[in-house]
Amino acid sequence: MTGRRGIPHIAVDSCKGCALCVSVCPESVLTIDDARVNLKGYYPVSVEAVENCIACLSCALICPDVVFTIERVVDQQGG
Numbered sequence: 001m002t003g004r005r006g007i008p009h010i011a012v013d014s015c016k017g018c019a020l021c022v023s024v025c026p027e028s029v030l031t032i033d034d035a036r037v038n039l040k041g042y043y044p045v046s047v048e049a050v051e052n053c054i055a056c057l058s059c060a061l062i063c064p065d066v067v068f069t070i071e072r073v074v075d076q077q078g079g
């Protein structure tokens, strides 16, 4: 079985914490990290469940601040 997987890379200090990406992620991968503040003074987005990412790019497309780079990986599982 082959599935599409992704690893979101986040430019933390470019994030303004608007949570648009959190709202559009279909797999609940992302969260706002209210335990830290970035250089802009915002609570930045962080990856909460990387194993759920399907590399759909929705977060990258909606983000107004080009915070995301999505690394695509092929997940191959023999059966």
Ligand code: SF4
Binding pocket: 006, 008, 024, 025, 026, 027, 028, 029, 030, 052, 053, 054, 055, 056, 057, 058, 059, 060, 070
């Ligand atoms: S690429 Fe898709 S599944 Fe992965 S974090 Fe972004 S919105 Fe969520």
Ligand code: SF4
Binding pocket: 014, 015, 016, 017, 018, 019, 020, 021, 022, 044, 045, 062, 063, 064, 065, 066, 067, 068
């Ligand atoms: S959409 Fe962009 S700026 Fe807004 S919280 Fe997500 S990564 Fe940060």
